[in-house]
Amino acid sequence: MTSKFKQFVRLASELIPTIDRNQKIPKELNENIIKRLKEQLNGIDSSDLYINQFSNELLSDSELKNNKSVYYFPIIEMKAFTLAVFAFPPNSTIPLHDHPDMTVLSKVLYGHVYCKNYHLLDKKSQEVKFTGEVKLDETSGTKITYPQENNLHCFYTESKSTAVLDLLYPPYDNIYRSCNYYKLLKMENSHNRDDENFKLLKFDPDFSCITSINSQRFFTNLVK
Ligand SMILES: [Fe+2]
Numbered sequence: 001m002t003s004k005f006k007q008f009v010r011l012a013s014e015l016i017p018t019i020d021r022n023q024k025i026p027k028e029l030n031e032n033i034i035k036r037l038k039e040q041l042n043g044i045d046s047s048d049l050y051i052n053q054f055s056n057e058l059l060s061d062s063e064l065k066n067n068k069s070v071y072y073f074p075i076i077e078m079k080a081f082t083l084a085v086f087a088f089p090p091n092s093t094i095p096l097h098d099h100p101d102m103t104v105l106s107k108v109l110y111g112h113v114y115c116k117n118y119h120l121l122d123k124k125s126q127e128v129k130f131t132g133e134v135k136l137d138e139t140s141g142t143k144i145t146y147p148q149e150n151n152l153h154c155f156y157t158e159s160k161s162t163a164v165l166d167l168l169y170p171p172y173d174n175i176y177r178s179c180n181y182y183k184l185l186k187m188e189n190s191h192n193r194d195d196e197n198f199k200l201l202k203f204d205p206d207f208s209c210i211t212s213i214n215s216q217r218f219f220t221n222l223v224k
Contacts, residue, residue, distance in 0.1 A: 005044055007040065011040055012081060012167060016081050016169055019080055019170050021079065029103050037142075037167065038142045041107045044165065049165070051085070068206055069092070069207065069208045069210050070089070071211075073211075081168060082166075082167070090161050091157060091158065093157075094154060095207055097152065097180060097181050097182065099147070099151055100176065102145070102169060102170060103146060104145040106164050107138075107165045108136045108137050108140060108163070109165055110138060111137070111161055111163065112135055112136060112158070114155065115143065117131045117153045118150065118184075118198075120200075127198070127200075128184070152182070182202055182203065183203050184200065186198065
């Protein structure tokens with residue numbers, strides 16, 4: 001029988017357009033494609049990937065104690081999209097970052113994570129607006145990050161380890177779509193209110209996203 005996860009991979013491969021390596025700005029996914037992928041992804045949980053909160057295959061105890069890192073487990077890395085699990089140790093953070101010209105679908109597999117969202121108001125001045133914080137868990141459904149709307153976010157976990165399945169279209173690369181991290185600066189004439197706009201400042205955070213070299217072997221049977 002075909003698993004839900006395999007069905008999702010097939011649907012993504014069928015619906016997501018191929019992209020040219022030299023294509024600077026990829027075609028945006030239309031709402032119908034996003035809706036179909038989202039519906040399918042909503043039904044996937046950790047049991048479909050044979051992982052759980054205590055899965056030794058994914059994280060060792062020493063790794064779980066390091067809150068300066070999250071762990072990246074690639075499942076499929078293609079030119080058109082990447083499908084991967086991000087595993088967060090307890091009390092860990094992914095600093096504020098962007099997804100240039102990308103669409104990202106994120107589904108929590110276990111645990112919960114808080115996500116603060118920001119919308120870029122002006123590319124030249126790098127002014128952003130805070131658009132809200134959401135708590136995501138396995139019942140929350142799929143979160144969508146759009147290329148032109150609420151394209152920046154940061155994540156943090158509390159006392160539970162958490163795993164999130166992400167589909168990134170197209171994937172990050174080092175030419176047109178590198179991942180940038182930012183600090184938020186208060187605007188001139190700021191009144192120190194939380195709902196005011198901020199200015200982005202690129203920085204190099206004390207944070208790493210560590211890639212698991214074993215995960216493709218671990219996940220191979222899921223996508224065959
Ligand atoms: Fe992100």
